[in-house]
Amino acid sequence: MDAPVEQILYEVKKTIVGQDALLERLLIGLLARGHILVEGVPGLAKTLAVKALAGAIGGQFHRVQFTPDLVPADIVGTRVYHQRSGEFEVSLGPVFTNLLLADEINRAPAKVQSALLEVMQEQQVTIGRETHKVPRPFLVMATQNPIESEGTYQLPEAQVDRFMMKVLVGYPSATEEFVIVERAISPDPMTQAVVDPDRLIEMQAQVDDVYVDPALIEYSVRLATATREPASVGLGGLTRYVDFGASPRASINLILAARALAYIRGRDYVVPQDVTELALDVLRHRLVLTYEALSDDVTADTILTQVLGALPVPDAPMRKAAV
Known part of the structure; x- marks a missing residue:
């Protein structure tokens, strides 16, 4: 295993117990410039895994909780009019980050889900007549809950196809769950950045x-x-x-x-x-x-x-x- 990859996984596993397949897939997404759709019941540390990974690579992390009343501007940003100056300024949305967690993506209507299409494929957002590049590296991890259908919207096929992988996350074993509970009642370990985004971009080039x-x-x-x-x-x-x-x-x-x-x-x-x-x-x-x-x-x-x-x-x- 490549030394930086080993260090990243070591740091993330200070926080996350088990979930080896999910962590490996998240790293694959980062290194291959792909996005990950994760399906699993609540409480399986999906959010924590992405947050810990962001900390290990020294990147920015934003989370958006998808709800039925969300609008596209809440995701990508919008133009704001300043009355004093008489000019519009662009207010960038939470997609401008290294790791974006789109939590329960199927709870938002198709218009909001589609707002992610351009940024997932082109790694840029168009607001008004201006195009803005998102930071590199860039990974979207979206989650969806398989046990509730009320108040959810099916993802458009065009968007689903933009995800490199769909990972199914299951329950931990009894031994893993014991360690999870043990860690939950202990002080949180500090995740240290073992690489930086520039080093990760170099690793992406090596993967190429x-x-x-x-x-x-x-x-x-x-x-x-x-x-x-x-x-x-x-x-x-x-x-x-x-x-x-x-x-x-x-x-x-x-x-x-x-x-x-x-x-x-x-x-x-x-x-x-x-x-x-x-x-x-x-x-x-x-x-x-x-x-x-x-x-x-x-x-x-x-x-x-x-x-x-x-x-x-x-x-x-x-x-x-x-x-």
């Missing part, structure tokens, strides 16, 4: 140099294609469950995330396990299922597990040939 064998790119494309055409991999029985398969953004993000995972694990090349390990997180939110899937209790993970089992994993050399 991680080698990906063309066989793995082909595998990721075949995986995304198989979600659109299950019959092409001998899974014709799944066709009635899938309205729309994963978009090309899925195969792109699968490779980008796999490069970051390889870097976290101390390699300068991607192996097939990096791709297969992240496939569910990258693909699950990109499938649009039919009502028949809902009635038969078939989930995106059920379909993806079968697709992964039907596709042979590449066994070609994964290292770049020596020059």
